[in-house]
Amino acid sequence: MIEVRDLTKIYRLGSVEVPALQGVSFRIERGEVVAIMGASGSGKSTLMNVLGCLDLPTRGEYLLDGRSIAGMSEDELATIRNQKIGFVFQQFNLLPRMTVRRNAELPLMYNGGKPEQEIHQRSEAILKAVGLGDRMNHRPTELSGGQQQRVAIARALINDPVLLLADEPTGNLDSHTGSEIIHLLLGLNKEQGLTLLIVTHDPGIASQAQRVIRLRDGLIEGG
Amino acid sequence: MRLYRLFIEALESLNANKLRSMLTMLGIVIGVAAVIAMLSIGRGAQASITSRIESMGTNLIYVSPGSTSQGGVQSAAGSAGTLTLDDAEALESVANVEAVASTTNSFVQAVYQSQNTNTRVMGVTPGYQTVGSLTLEDGEFITEDQQNARSLVVVLGSSVAENLFGSTAGAVGQKVRLNGQPYKVIGVLESKGGTGFMNQDDQVFIPLSTALYRLVGGSRFRGSSVISQITIKASDADVVDQVLNDVTLVMRERHETVEGADDFTVTSQEATLDAATEVADTLTIFLGGIAGISLMVGGIGIMNIMLTTVTERTHEIGLRKAVGAKRRDIMLQFLVESMVLSLLGGIIGTALGWGIASLMGQVQFSGSTITPVVGLDSVLLATLFSVAVGLFFGIYPATRAARLQPVEALRYE
Numbered sequence: 001m002i003e004v005r006d007l008t009k010i011y012r013l014g015s016v017e018v019p020a021l022q023g024v025s026f027r028i029e030r031g032e033v034v035a036i037m038g039a040s041g042s043g044k045s046t047l048m049n050v051l052g053c054l055d056l057p058t059r060g061e062y063l064l065d066g067r068s069i070a071g072m073s074e075d076e077l078a079t080i081r082n083q084k085i086g087f088v089f090q091q092f093n094l095l096p097r098m099t100v101r102r103n104a105e106l107p108l109m110y111n112g113g114k115p116e117q118e119i120h121q122r123s124e125a126i127l128k129a130v131g132l133g134d135r136m137n138h139r140p141t142e143l144s145g146g147q148q149q150r151v152a153i154a155r156a157l158i159n160d161p162v163l164l165l166a167d168e169p170t171g172n173l174d175s176h177t178g179s180e181i182i183h184l185l186l187g188l189n190k191e192q193g194l195t196l197l198i199v200t201h202d203p204g205i206a207s208q209a210q211r212v213i214r215l216r217d218g219l220i221e222g223g
Numbered sequence: 224m225r226l227y228r229l230f231i232e233a234l235e236s237l238n239a240n241k242l243r244s245m246l247t248m249l250g251i252v253i254g255v256a257a258v259i260a261m262l263s264i265g266r267g268a269q270a271s272i273t274s275r276i277e278s279m280g281t282n283l284i285y286v287s288p289g290s291t292s293q294g295g296v297q298s299a300a301g302s303a304g305t306l307t308l309d310d311a312e313a314l315e316s317v318a319n320v321e322a323v324a325s326t327t328n329s330f331v332q333a334v335y336q337s338q339n340t341n342t343r344v345m346g347v348t349p350g351y352q353t354v355g356s357l358t359l360e361d362g363e364f365i366t367e368d369q370q371n372a373r374s375l376v377v378v379l380g381s382s383v384a385e386n387l388f389g390s391t392a393g394a395v396g397q398k399v400r401l402n403g404q405p406y407k408v409i410g411v412l413e414s415k416g417g418t419g420f421m422n423q424d425d426q427v428f429i430p431l432s433t434a435l436y437r438l439v440g441g442s443r444f445r446g447s448s449v450i451s452q453i454t455i456k457a458s459d460a461d462v463v464d465q466v467l468n469d470v471t472l473v474m475r476e477r478h479e480t481v482e483g484a485d486d487f488t489v490t491s492q493e494a495t496l497d498a499a500t501e502v503a504d505t506l507t508i509f510l511g512g513i514a515g516i517s518l519m520v521g522g523i524g525i526m527n528i529m530l531t532t533v534t535e536r537t538h539e540i541g542l543r544k545a546v547g548a549k550r551r552d553i554m555l556q557f558l559v560e561s562m563v564l565s566l567l568g569g570i571i572g573t574a575l576g577w578g579i580a581s582l583m584g585q586v587q588f589s590g591s592t593i594t595p596v597v598g599l600d601s602v603l604l605a606t607l608f609s610v611a612v613g614l615f616f617g618i619y620p621a622t623r624a625a626r627l628q629p630v631e632a633l634r635y636e
Contacts, residue, residue: 054545054629075549082547093542093633097235110547113225155546 001195002028002051002163007060009046009218020046022218023060030162031193033186035206038215044199045167047215051197052085052165053077065162082110086156088185090168092148094140094155101127101136104154111159126154130184146177153184157194164188166198170205182208226559233560236532244564247528251568251612252575254518255605259576259597261514262604264583265507266596272499276492278415278423280356282321282460283492284467286310286453286474289485305486307447308431310477311348314455317469319462324351325431325450329439333427334400335387342383343426344401346434346450354456357428362395362410365430369409373432377406381414382424401427401438467491515608521568522612529561529620540624541632550625557621558614565613569606576605 009021021043028034038044049055050062053069062069065084094103105123108114127136130150140148149169156164166185170178182205188194198205206212214221237244288306311325327346332339352364369376377399381391388394391411398405415423435441435448442449457466471489478486540553580595
């Protein structure tokens, strides 16, 4: 499902080269739940960006769903992000101007001209599934943190992605709400076979994953 | 993304910053209002000039004296005393001529009891009523008999009648003194509504013969009386050019001149109208151009605010890109936003410009009002132009937004 070989990412700050990833290789199968751990500066975020097709690696190979990402154009990457990948961020990243429903529908806006009715049915179904059926016409600012993260999850799921990338999804939530969110994500994995990749500091969350990838200084520990 | 969703999103985001959006729009509102108001006033001025010239009659051709050249000395135009009554008579036989009128003009003091006024006196032949499109309010115009008898009769323009008698009624039958001679008022003309320079209502008409032999006194050339102008009315607008050519040929033959050395000039009313229209057009373009500059300044305001918006929404752009927005989508989003801004400004500006134009229509310029003409084309022009301004000044900010890299944009707080 996901295969990376010798993934390397080097940032250039002026004339200085800063290596963020120094040759990372691993495989993740369909339906797996994998946690990525590591101290800050270990290359977690860089790895997430590359896996999420937000950034291209300097060297190495990345196969997503059997397709090589290297050499893709910006628009091709955008299409992959839109249709194969769902993002859940630590800061939720909802647009405050729009209702919950419109936030969840956002990826559908960039997925061809689907009929309005289909868009509506889809967002309604997904928001009900994450437990926000009665909050659809509220604005994100009227919701609690947990509810906002549920909207973000609904948004991530709306295009039926094959991979869900969660970057510290509970980082801005209290522990009780956080575990509810993790529960929701794991439930999606069990019911729909969604592949989950969770970046976290929390060993409690990591322990619920089937596998943990630990990063240190741009390399996989023990890898 | 669907276009109507883009419009809704644009309206939402403009609504989120109401004051800022309104102030930005104000620049376009003022620009468009100025363009509309200036164009309509220019058009109004043009229409008023045209109608004034047309009020003198239609399909007219004027023959005026030109300049003479004696021993290499060129005299001023109009000074050649060679245009005579005989010329006028000869021109009556030109094809497609409906009427010919000969005139002299000078200025006199008209007196009735204790009232007096200075006015232009036109010595005219009876045909002038036709060529000058004169309509009588009271009484009658000069007749052939009065012309032959050199009668002391006068037809008053409406302003003159009002100045001397207080109203246009009751003047007929009274006597007014022109330069001391008593003239019987036989008619009063209907007002032509002209004002200011070349006021068509501020003149009086007496028989040409009376003017030549009794009031002003005329000189003679080749045994015929010298007159100041011959006015010819062609029977139809289509034959004006033909009549003009024939008149010129007849005059050349009679005066034994060649082209380039004529001692007369022949012009058509149409030519005068064209010249006046051209002046008004230039004025309209000039005014519209100045107003266009303010529209341009409004456009720069849009660009400025759109650049700020793009910076403010960097994070949003990053998110949109993360969920699959392509460059084109982001570009369109910001372009639509700046176009909505300028289009709304354009619509409000059109209404405002219309209002200003009608207000200006109430104001008097040297005693006359200009009726502004707001054409559909100027409304369309201003609207399209404002959208174009939004598009043009939106392109740079939108391109900047579209070029943002998703990773960096998402990191931006």
